[in-house]
Amino acid sequence: MWQKRGRPAPYDRNVFVELVTACRRNGTGKLLHAVDETGRAAALAMFVHDGDTGYFLLGAVDPDRGPAGVDLLLIWRGIRFLQGRTKAIEFGDPIGRFFATGEAPGPSAHAKKGNGSGPLDATR
DSSP states (O other): OTGGGTOOOSSOHHHHHHHHHHHHHHTOEEEEEEEOTTSOEEEEEEEEEOSSEEEEEEEEEOTTSSOTTHHHHHHHHHHHHHTTTOSEEEOOTTTOEEOSSOOOOOOOEEEEOSSSOSOOEEOO
């Protein structure tokens, strides 16, 4: 997805593979992905947790593949994955950058878990 835009991936591939492997081994994270009708990657989202807090670690979307909003669906599925495993979810910089467009990350938001009726607590 980044190569298509002529940019290097914002992470070291070997470190990313080690992280995914460790999360699978320890049960402390999930790499979610969506594919298009040909089986090629359309979007991904990586979530990790330490038992107390969940973190949106990395996300990417290829706007030429998959339906609009597929990236948001993966984020929603990541939130659902973290339910019951964490007390809070952190989407803020430097942990939760979304690299779909290469834009600077927006303000951080720390979402306290509950019934969804409360406001987000902006941390920056």
